Amino acid sequence: MSQDLAINGGPKTISKTFNWPIYDEQEVNAVAAIVQSGKWGNPDCGDEVEKFEKEFAAYCGSKYAITCVNGSVSLRLALIACGVKPGDEVIVPPYTFITTASSVIECNCVPVFVDIDPDTYNISPAAIEAAITDRTKVIIPVHFGGLSCDMDAIMEIANRHGxxxxEDAAHGxxxxxxxxxxxxxxxxxSFSFQSSKNLTSGEGGIVITDDDELYAMMHSLRNVGRIEGGQWYDHYNPGCNYRITQMQAVLLSAQLKRLxxxxxxxxENGLYLNELLTNVKGITxxxxxxxxxxxxxxxxxxxxxxEHFGGLPKNEFAEMLAAEGVPSFRGYPHPLYKQPLFQNKNWMCYAIPETADYSQTFCPVAEQACATDAVWILQHAMLGEKEDMEGFVRAILKIQEAVS
Known part of the structure; x- marks a missing residue:
């Protein structure tokens, strides 16, 4: 194998550092002002949280937004507000982060994994349709990597079945x-503001909706079961303190201006990279x-x-690509249903029936994506310039030439 490869001590194709998060004095001054005010909490110490919620709702074109501590809790709030009951089924894809499914378990419901589309890696509407039973209550499509699911098809199926x-838009x-x-x-x-996300405050999450009843319930669950207009020590629903702080809110408001x-x-860079990669055999x-x-x-x-890289396994290719200076990763090692949580039935919930068994679950497209096909380039790299996208392609071609 060529000594020119960076993984073997050769020079990197890409020497640039792609920083994340991106910030300046705007964020620093906003956080400093909150620290100096001594009003750090929420909801009794200021209105920066509500201000950001209104900004984000307006940005998304939604009526309401409710912040919470992370994108996992945001899914849980949404599920409870949507009225799931113990033992209900929730349809999810297997190619996503664990909390898309574990939040379902936390609600005493049963995740039903259906396969993804081979061209988009998003949940397949046809697979959704085939998986619906009389116990199905919710569908959670994940806009994986920020690529939209086929929402017309999904909403038509959902409306027809009630x-x-x-939407798990943690990437979106x-x-x-x-x-x-x-x-x-x-x-x-449902969105996440975890440190890797395109809009971040280190941690945090938010839910958006146009539905008055869903809003009222999620708002209550986020705030220890209180209701708007109620007394401080009156608790109507089984919520917890899932509130974010004023410091997170001002960070998010500043970051939203950049989004x-x-x-x-x-x-723009994604479209250009697509164009460049059409000329590289073995890369689609x-x-x-x-x-x-x-x-x-x-x-x-x-x-x-x-096959177009001398039989080099995907994981080795991904390691080589990262060594060349491309912020990249091999992706998930296996679909969600192969996690110990599901294989060992470690859900610790009283309502999951004994018949819930993932030992024989098999989604072939997700399996292939994890094992042999999918390689990721991370979001902060996509904020580079056109010459950086060209550099990513040169790195791929360098590896291909070395191993073929």
Whole structure:
């Protein structure tokens, strides 16, 4: 194997550092002002949280937004507000982060894994339809990597069966489906503000909705079961303190001012990288349908074919690519249903029936994506310049030439 490869001590193709998060004195001064005020908490110490909630709702084109401590809790709030009962089934994809499914377990409900589309790695509407039973109550489509699911098809299925749709838009800040911001199409949209996300305050989450009843319930659950207009020590619902702080809120307000420009930059770079990679044998970018009016590329995903790289396994290719200076990763090692939580039935919930058994669950597209095909380039790299995208391709070609 060539000594020119960076993994073998050769020079990196990319020497640039892609920093994240991006901030300046605006964020520093905003946080400092909160610290100096001594009013750090929420909701009794200021209105910065409510201010950000209104800003984010307006940005998404939604009526309401409710912040919470993280994107896992945001899914849990949405599920409870949507009226799930113990033993109900919730349809989820297997190619996503654990909390899309573990939040279902936390609600004493049963995750039903259905496969993803081979061209987009998003949940397959046909697989959703086939999985619906009389116990199904909610569908959670994940806009994986910031690429929108086929929301028209999903909403049509949900409406026909009387199901609620919770959009997991943890990767989807700023992205659009037919001109609508992701998260604003289903009954509830759920976002994360964890440190890697396109909009971040280190940790945090938010839910958005146009539904008055869903809003009232999620708002109450987030605030220890209190209701708007009620007394401080009156608790109507089984909620907890899931509130964020004033410091997180001002960080998010400042970061939100950058989001649209950053999203357009990622989208532009993604389109250019797609164009460049069409000429590389063995590399296939995920497809973008015409309904994707804006892609935020939280993850840029391409499919890798080892046959065109001398049989080099995907994991080794991904290590080589990262060594060349491309902020990249092999992706998930296996689908969610293979996690010990599901294989060992470690859910510790009274309502999950004994018949819930994931030992024989098999989603072939997700399995192949994890094992051999999917390689990720991370979102902060997509804020680079055109010459950086060209550098990513040079790194891939360098590896291909060395191993073929």
């Amino acid at each position: 199901l609620k749709v919770i 800040h700023g992205a659009e489906y037919k001109g609508k911001k992701l998260g604003s199409i289903g009954h509830v949209g 649209e420009e950053q999203t357009k930059k990622r989208n 970018p995920l497809s973008r349908s015409e309904y994707i009016t804006l892609h935020c590329y939280h993850i840029y995903i391409f499919k890798y074919d080892a």
